[in-house]
Amino acid sequence: MIVNERVVSYINSLDRGNSDICNIIEKEAIEDQVPIIRKEMGNLLKVLLKLKQPKSILEVGTAVGYSSILMSENMPVDCKIVTIENYDKRIPIARNNIKRAGKEDCIQLIEGDAMEVLKELEGPFDFIFMDAAKGQYINYLPEVLRLMPHGGLLISDNILQEGELVESRYVVTRRDRTIHTRIREYVYELTHNDELVTSIVPIGDGITLSVKN
Structure with missing residues (x-):
């Protein structure tokens, strides 16, 4: 955890909750050990959506649709x-959850490898x-940047990896070194790419907010 646990508990104690269907899906995901966004991340998304008032949203990684x-x-x-979702076992669950929520008209779930799907999308997604x-x-990232208009917002979740990102790669367990290196490369690119302000x-497990110039 990258933020003091007591602070997070206090913040979450103020949470007003979500719709009944979101609460049900969240409970089911936790019981099935499916990773979904944390409460504080969900609340930040709500604020960003109200601020941005987007015309089109792209999500890379559906999980169960929460x-x-x-x-x-x-x-x-x-x-x-x-x-976009590539994990076969989660796709039918996500489709069913979208149907349960009555959101089939506004959420399009595309099955497949994200890299291949991104290449086929036209956008723009703000x-x-x-x-x-x-x-x-x-x-x-290159395909994501192609799909973003000027002023578009990119939110990347789980960036700080429970704080491990700040550690030397030699401190990180051997099996996690590749992902540690790749996320560091990603964060460096986001913060040094002239097309973006990041x-x-x-918050949560660490996020980046990037706006395209």
């Missing part, structure tokens, strides 16, 4: 979401949420 549904409840009525395989973020925010 964050897509949460975003759909807080976006403008004429906004659409395209979300609000992009990256929450997929962290080691692939750096590979997705802030690293230590």
Whole structure:
């Protein structure tokens, strides 16, 4: 945890909750040990959606559809979401959850490898949420930038990896060194790419907010 646990507990104690269907899906995901966004991340997404008022949203990494549904409840009525998922076992669950939430008209789930799907998309997407395989973020970035208009917002989740990102690669367990290196490369690119203005925010498991110039 990168933020004091007592601070997080206090922040979450003020949470007003979400819709019944989101609460149900969240409970099911936790029981099934499916990783979904944390409460504080969900609340930040709500604020960013209200500020940005996007016309189109792209999500890379659907999981069981929780964050897509949460975003759909807080976006403008004429906004659409395209979300990409490659894990066969989660795709039918996500589709069913989207149906349960009554969001089939505004959420389009595309099955397939994110890299291949991104190449086929035309965009533009003025609000992009990256929450997929962290080691692939750096590979997705060129296509993501292509799909973003000027002023578009890119949110990348799980950037600080429970604080491990700040450690030397030799301190990190051998099996995690590749992802550690790739996320560091990604964060460096976000913060040094002239096309972007980026802030690293230590909320949840760490996120980056990047706006395209």
